[in-house]
Amino acid sequence: MTVFSQARSLFFGSVFLTAGFASLPFAVLSLILKGRPFDIFSKSKISSANFTILWSIVGKPSAADEKLTNKTISQAYGVYLDLGPGTGFTVHHFDKSKTTKIFGIEPNKAFHPALQKAIDAAGLTDIYTIVGTGVEDSETLKTFGIEEGSIDTIVACKVLCSVPEPKATIEHLYKILAPGGQFLVLEHVKAKWGIGALAQALANKIWPFLMAGCNLCRPTEAYLYGAGEWEVKDLQHPEGVSGHEFITFTQGRLIKAK
Numbered sequence: 001m002t003v004f005s006q007a008r009s010l011f012f013g014s015v016f017l018t019a020g021f022a023s024l025p026f027a028v029l030s031l032i033l034k035g036r037p038f039d040i041f042s043k044s045k046i047s048s049a050n051f052t053i054l055w056s057i058v059g060k061p062s063a064a065d066e067k068l069t070n071k072t073i074s075q076a077y078g079v080y081l082d083l084g085p086g087t088g089f090t091v092h093h094f095d096k097s098k099t100t101k102i103f104g105i106e107p108n109k110a111f112h113p114a115l116q117k118a119i120d121a122a123g124l125t126d127i128y129t130i131v132g133t134g135v136e137d138s139e140t141l142k143t144f145g146i147e148e149g150s151i152d153t154i155v156a157c158k159v160l161c162s163v164p165e166p167k168a169t170i171e172h173l174y175k176i177l178a179p180g181g182q183f184l185v186l187e188h189v190k191a192k193w194g195i196g197a198l199a200q201a202l203a204n205k206i207w208p209f210l211m212a213g214c215n216l217c218r219p220t221e222a223y224l225y226g227a228g229e230w231e232v233k234d235l236q237h238p239e240g241v242s243g244h245e246f247i248t249f250t251q252g253r254l255i256k257a258k
């Protein structure tokens with residue numbers, strides 16, 4: 001583990017946390033201005049409004065993020081699910097020449113206008129459909145033809161931290177994948193022992209409230225590996241990441257057994 005990557009992660013994590021608190025008054029104000037004053041008494045609605053403001057500002061990827069995301073998304077092909085595309089910061093990485101159809105599963109409707117703008121700018125308008133629900137909502141997904149064995153590629157970039165009941169949801173996603181289909185992953189996960197892990201456990205007391213349910217301490221690799229039988233199971237920490245950082249990532253590809 002490098003001291004530099006640990007310190008860097010703690011620094012950026014603290015900036016995120018501070019920004020999360022600072023945006024709370026604006027989240028309350030935004031609900032009032034949208035004519036939904038009673039929503040300020042709902043913890044989940046404040047949480048969602050707070051993350052909507054926060055992600056639009058601090059979610060913008062750095063050059064290093066762009067490189068990592070491109071490595072993941074450029075492998076997508078066929079019919080795919082883009083899980084939690086948010087404001088569309090990542091949609092320009094999709095390679096249209098390898099794509100039949102993309103379903104962007106985004107429950108936060110406040111993100112949809114920016115997402116649609118990003119889809120149009122990326123030239124994906126005719127093949128990208130926004131589905132305004134959570135990925136666990138299998139009934140709504142079915143109305144779009146998203147059923148067991150129907151999807152060639154699932155892309156999960158910084159979203160499995162936020163889905164409810166992650167183990168069951170990932171098992172459901174495994175079923176949706178076609179045999180031989182691929183699950184492309186770039187996710188922040190539970191840290192290995194050390195200061196980063198301790199800071200994660202402490203910050204996680206308030207982090208999910210500030211960040212619309214984002215959980216810092218998820219063993220997402222274990223959920224993915226355990227979801228079913230895989231032909232390829234290749235999740236690694238990106239270069240320069242040891243797994244001990246406060247915000248630590250796993251990246252890679254799983255291929256469902258045929």
Ligand SMILES: C[S@@+](CC[C@H](N)C(=O)[O-])C[C@H]1O[C@@H](n2cnc3c(N)ncnc32)[C@H](O)[C@@H]1O
Binds near residue numbers: 157
């Ligand atoms: C941290 S943002 C990442 C956005 C985008 N993937 C990116 O990398 O820029 C997490 C996204 O997951 C979405 N999300 C949360 N719960 C979800 C669920 N149950 N199903 C699908 N997406 C979800 C959030 O609304 C948000 O847009």
